[in-house]
Amino acid sequence: MVYLIGASGHAKVIIEILEELNIPIHALQDVNPAITSLLGYEVLQELPESFNTVTDRIIISIGNNAIRKKLTTLTDRKFFTAVHPSANVSRRSSIGEGSVVMAGVSINSSVVIGKHAIINTNASVDHDCVVGDYVHISPNAAIAGIVEIGEGTHVGIGASIIQGVTIGKWCTIGAGAVIIKDVPDGATVVGNPGRIIKTKSI
Numbered sequence: 001m002v003y004l005i006g007a008s009g010h011a012k013v014i015i016e017i018l019e020e021l022n023i024p025i026h027a028l029q030d031v032n033p034a035i036t037s038l039l040g041y042e043v044l045q046e047l048p049e050s051f052n053t054v055t056d057r058i059i060i061s062i063g064n065n066a067i068r069k070k071l072t073t074l075t076d077r078k079f080f081t082a083v084h085p086s087a088n089v090s091r092r093s094s095i096g097e098g099s100v101v102m103a104g105v106s107i108n109s110s111v112v113i114g115k116h117a118i119i120n121t122n123a124s125v126d127h128d129c130v131v132g133d134y135v136h137i138s139p140n141a142a143i144a145g146i147v148e149i150g151e152g153t154h155v156g157i158g159a160s161i162i163q164g165v166t167i168g169k170w171c172t173i174g175a176g177a178v179i180i181k182d183v184p185d186g187a188t189v190v191g192n193p194g195r196i197i198k199t200k201s202i
Contacts, residue, residue, distance in 0.1 A: 001026040002080050003051065004061040005071060007035045010118075011061035011080070014100055015039050017082045026056070053077060060098060060116060065134045065152045065170075069117050070099065079116070087119075096133065112155045131167070150185065152202075170202045 002023055004011050009031035015038070018025050035043045036201045061165075062066045071074060079098035087105040094100065096115035102175040104122040106111070111125050114133035121139040125131065129143055132151040137143065142160045149155065150169035161167065161179040168185035176196035188199040 001056045002051070002059050003047060003056060004041075005058055006026040006030060006060060006062035007038045008062070008134065010040055010063040012103060013120075014059055014061045014082060014123075015041065017084045017100065018104070020085050021082070023080075024083075028061070051077075059100065061100075063118065063136065065136055066155060068098075069134045072116055082196070084101070102139075109146075126163075170200070 002018060002025050004014060007028045011028060012178040015025060021073045024073045025041055027105055027179055028038055028041055029047055030043050031045060033045060035157045049151045059080050060071050062068055069197055081095055081097055081099050083101040086103045087101045089101065089107045090109045092109045092110040093107050095113040098116040099113055101119045102121040105119050106124045108127045110128045113119065113131045114135065116134050117131055118136040119125065119136060123137045123139060123141045123145045126145040128146045130148045132149055133154060135149050138157040138191050140158045141155045144161060144163035146164045147161050149167045152170040153167055155173045156175035156177060159173045159177045165182055167185065170186055171183050172188040173179060174190035177190050177194045177196045179189060183189055187196045188198045190195050
């Protein structure tokens with residue numbers, strides 16, 4: 001059985017991936033007591049005592065990268081990796097535990113996807129890329145070959161990153177941005193060509 005942690009829109013997409021894969025969903029868990037069900041599945045405020053630490057698995061179904069990281073440090077339970085059957089994933093690539101790959105995604109040869117990452121609808125990740133833990137690549141983003149994306153970075157919808165670029169940790173790449181050079185840790189980049197508008201300490 002799989003349990004989802006988080007019961008919002010992101011969870012809806014993961015639910016439908018699991019349904020397509022015929023993976024049984026036992027329930028969802030969310031701290032908001034006002035949410036009692038989602039797409040016909042029960043939403044609990046905490047995982048039940050019946051949770052089997054040997055056979056049951058968790059997906060953290062929350063889009064916020066920092067929250068996903070925090071929640072993974074609070075449990076030693078095992079995680080499930082979900083890949084939509086319409087995704088095209090090279091057999092020479094790897095996807096870390098707890099990560100989710102949405103419909104229409106292309107992941108080409110020799111790509112390494114870290115733990116608890118989100119590769120969202122119709123995104124493209126080309127050959128020899130390294131995508132860190134807790135990264136979110138938004139819908140229709142295009143990542144060329146030999147790109148490295150650091151932990152916790154969010155690549156916005158429709159963004160493009162040319163080949164060979166390194167993106168630091170906990171960056172924000174704005175929607176539609178075109179990245180043609182390396183981006184340091186903690187930077188927010190927008191526009192075409194991409195320009196740094198602020199940097200935060202990480």
